[in-house]
Amino acid sequence: MSNITYECIEDRDHRMHTQGLPKVVCRGNQEVNNEFQTESNRFKTLWAERLKEGEGIEQSIEESRKAFDDEHGAVPFPESCTRTEFSVEGVKGEKITPISAIPGKAIIYHHGGGHGFGSALSHRHLVARLAESSGVTAFNMDYALAPEQPFPAALNDAVAAWDYVCAQGYSGDDIVVAGESAGGNLTASLLLKLRETKREMPAGGYLLSPWLDLTQSGESMTSCADQDPMVTRSELSSLAKSYYAGTDPRNPLVSPIFGDLSGFPPMMIQVGTDEVLLSDAITFTNKSALSGVDVQLRVWKDMVHAWPLFHFLMPSAGLSAIDEAGAWIRGCLGE
Numbered sequence: 001m002s003n004i005t006y007e008c009i010e011d012r013d014h015r016m017h018t019q020g021l022p023k024v025v026c027r028g029n030q031e032v033n034n035e036f037q038t039e040s041n042r043f044k045t046l047w048a049e050r051l052k053e054g055e056g057i058e059q060s061i062e063e064s065r066k067a068f069d070d071e072h073g074a075v076p077f078p079e080s081c082t083r084t085e086f087s088v089e090g091v092k093g094e095k096i097t098p099i100s101a102i103p104g105k106a107i108i109y110h111h112g113g114g115h116g117f118g119s120a121l122s123h124r125h126l127v128a129r130l131a132e133s134s135g136v137t138a139f140n141m142d143y144a145l146a147p148e149q150p151f152p153a154a155l156n157d158a159v160a161a162w163d164y165v166c167a168q169g170y171s172g173d174d175i176v177v178a179g180e181s182a183g184g185n186l187t188a189s190l191l192l193k194l195r196e197t198k199r200e201m202p203a204g205g206y207l208l209s210p211w212l213d214l215t216q217s218g219e220s221m222t223s224c225a226d227q228d229p230m231v232t233r234s235e236l237s238s239l240a241k242s243y244y245a246g247t248d249p250r251n252p253l254v255s256p257i258f259g260d261l262s263g264f265p266p267m268m269i270q271v272g273t274d275e276v277l278l279s280d281a282i283t284f285t286n287k288s289a290l291s292g293v294d295v296q297l298r299v300w301k302d303m304v305h306a307w308p309l310f311h312f313l314m315p316s317a318g319l320s321a322i323d324e325a326g327a328w329i330r331g332c333l334g335e
Contacts, residue, residue, distance in 0.1 A: 033301065036317040040274070040302040043314050047229045047304075061147075065117040075125035075312050078132055083124070090157070091164040093120050093141040098132050105136040105174050105333045108165055108202075110158060110190075112181030112209075112306055114239035115146045123183075126309050129319070130178070133326025136333065139165050143186065150245035151254055158190045162199070172200030176329050180306045181277075182239075184210025188256035188284070195263050204266045204332035206325055209306040210284065211277055212257040214240040214249045218279025227274040230305045236276075257284050266294040268328045270321055272303025298324065 059067070077083065078098075085094045107130065111123040120127075120140045131138035141161045144153035165175065179187035184207040194201055214236075221233045244254045252259030257280060267288055271281035278299070285297040300307070303317060308325075311318025 036300070036314075036320075037302045039314040039317050040304060040307070043304060043307075043310060044229045046313065051229075061116060065119075065145075068113065068117050069119055069122045072122040072125065072309075077124060078128050080132060081128045083128070088164060089160075091141075091160050093139055093161065094124070096124070096128050096131050096138045096140055098135060098137075100135060101131070101137050102135050102333075102335055104170065105335065106165060106170050106176075107131060107134065107136060107138040107206075107329065108161060108175060108177045109138055109140050110143065110177075110179035110183035110186040111140075112179065112183040112211075112309070113145075114211075114236070115154060115182045115185075115243040116239050117145065118183070123309070126180075126311070126322075129311065129322050130326060130329075133323050134176075134329035134333075135326070135335065136176075136329065146239075146245065147242040151243055151247050154186055154243075155189050155193060155253060158186050159193055159197075159199075162190065162194065166200070173203050174333065175202040176204045176206055176332055177202045178206040178208075178325075178329075179210070180208035180309060181211050182243075184208060185212055185214070185256065188212060188259075189253045191264055192252055192256060192259050201263070201265050203334075204268070204329070205264065206329060207267065207269045207281070207284075208308060208321075208325070209271050209275060209277055210269065210280060211236065212255060212280040212284050214244060214255045216240070218277070218283065220279035220282075221276050224274060224276045224278055228276045228305065229274075231276050233276065257287070261288050261291040261293055264288060264291070264293045266296075266332055268296045268298070268325065268332075270298045270300065270308075270325065272300050272305065272307060274302060275305050277305065296328070 080099050082097050083094050109127045111118040120142045124140060127138045127140040143157035177187050177190060187205055187207060191205055216233045216236050247254055249255055250258050269281050269285055271278055281297060285295050288295040307314055308318045308321045
């Protein structure tokens, strides 16, 4: 039986279009919501200033990757975690373990970055805090990036990472797979591939602001365009073409939103109301439920794309979302 929950984290007077889905259950504390909104507005102002400063400045893909890694890699790593890098037969990443981690349970995390940038380094600070909140070890993975290594290189790396973690003694029931943005795309594609190849499935999947439709055909691509300060349809289209590189973008392993989602494990999806990717999350949730999947969609009012990644600029909203995800992961792993 499918268990579907739609929640909009917002003030009770807000009304949200849900594209014909079941009624959104709204909850929230007005004072907390105001704090979240203040952080979001401040972040949007900072982002707009950054875009203005960068006008007319062109960067190579290598320069963009380095800048992203430098900025996010400088965010302090929690003292309550340890970190061990590994590179084994093409599988590369790092094992992040909270001091009080529950033995034998793990997250496999796939970073975002439009399939063209991002790394274990850039997402170390986020994955460590997710590991802290969930109380389990996290495998923070690197994978092939486009345009040098287009589809299916990243998916092949994700499957290899899954096999590597399972070889360390973890069973599928011990693991939650996770990722944000393009990493959410890769996580959903991995679930399809695991099912296709008759591998063991994980205990659950956590997607944050997932990019699941590489045709950019969702309604929110238009309806949310003016309020999303970070992501545009044209930017996504350019990144998508570099990634699928001649493959049909409606191939479910490229755009999981077009796939058969039956047999998926329990899923949790977080997304902000101000994202052009909002429709991806809503449509994927609906398809999951209709396929009999236990799925929770948590829509956060006023939030921008992948806001927990920016917890150092949006501490209340960012860390609250991380804690929400951590609690779900603990429950998914039976803790």
